[in-house]
Amino acid sequence: MQLAMGALTGASSAITAFISSYGYIAVFILMFLESTGIPIPSEVLLPLTGHLVQTGVFNPVYAYAIVVLASILGIAFDYYIAYFLGKQIVYRHLNLFHIKRESLDAFDEWFSRNGPFTVFIARFIPEVRALISLPAGFAMMPQRDFFIYSIAGALIWDATLMAFGYYALGTNNVTVTFAAVAVFIIILYMIYRRFRRSLKRKN
Numbered sequence: 238m239q240l241a242m243g244a245l246t247g248a249s250s251a252i253t254a255f256i257s258s259y260g261y262i263a264v265f266i267l268m269f270l271e272s273t274g275i276p277i278p279s280e281v282l283l284p285l286t287g288h289l290v291q292t293g294v295f296n297p298v299y300a301y302a303i304v305v306l307a308s309i310l311g312i313a314f315d316y317y318i319a320y321f322l323g324k325q326i327v328y329r330h331l332n333l334f335h336i337k338r339e340s341l342d343a344f345d346e347w348f349s350r351n352g353p354f355t356v357f358i359a360r361f362i363p364e365v366r367a368l369i370s371l372p373a374g375f376a377m378m379p380q381r382d383f384f385i386y387s388i389a390g391a392l393i394w395d396a397t398l399m400a401f402g403y404y405a406l407g408t409n410n411v412t413v414t415f416a417a418v419a420v421f422i423i424i425l426y427m428i429y430r431r432f433r434r435s436l437k438r439k440n
Contacts, residue, residue, distance in 0.1 A: 252267065252277075252281055252282055252285055253285060255267065256285065256286075256289070260295075261295070261300070261303050264282070264295075264300065264303055264304060264307070265303050265307045266307075267282050268282060268283075268304050268307035268311070269307040269308075269311045269314075270311070271311065271367065272307065272310070272311020272312050272315075272367065273311045273367070274315060274368060274371075275367075279394070279395075279398065280363065280398065283304065283394075283395060283401075283402060284398055284399070284402030284405065285402055286399055286402060287300075287398065287399035287400060287401060287402025287403035288402040288403065290402075290403055301395065301396065301399060304395045305388075305391060305392060305395055308391040308394075309384075309387075309388060309391065312370050312384075312387050312388075312391065313370075313384075314370075316371075316374040316380075316383060316387075317374065318371075318374065319370065319371045319372070319375045320375075320377060321374075323375070324345075327371060327375075328341075341368060341371060341372070345372040345375060345376075353383070354386065356373055356378070356382075356383060356386040356387055356390070357386040357387075358390075359390070360387065360389075360390025360391055360393070360394050361393075361394060366390075366394070370383075373387075
């Protein structure tokens with residue numbers, strides 16, 4: 238718990254400073270990068286954005302629209318790279334996305350067995366949500382299906398975490414606030430670990 242709290246506090250400070258300086262532009266850039274696989278925690282970014290809506294710094298419609306647009310563009314970026322360039326070219330440049338080849342191989346194999354619905358479910362699993370666009374592109378999943386499932390998942394994920402920040406971060410007790418967010422992230426991490434164990438058993 239202390240480790241999670243420390244990481245959360247550090248990430249929150251950096252993200253808050255960037256958003257304080259650049260506002261909506263910062264939210265767009267961070268959310269776009271997160272959606273392409275860059276390790277920026279949306280579990281921190283989105284609640285903080287929701288909190289800024291609650292305090293009147295951001296307009297709720299503008300903030301949510303920017304978050305969703307950035308999510309969709311990030312998702313599309315990875316999908317079309319994989320779709321048009323192919324697996325081997327992407328694999329040679331995985332370091333740019335901070336992605337391990339072993340992880341992508343595992344998700345690629347799991348995706349091939351479980352179909353398009355995986356794209357929707359993956360949007361709710363930390364780390365996996367940022368990787369799933371690449372296997373979908375490798376498999377040349379129909380664009381219509383990919384974007385329907387992906388956007389549906391992104392809409393729910395973004396709205397849920399922003400709402401969490403809007404209500405949970407409204408408290409004046411900073412310790413309680415960060416503890417609540419830390420617990421939420423830990424729960425998501427446990428879901429992710431369970432997903433990975435399931436994936437390994439299937440392999």
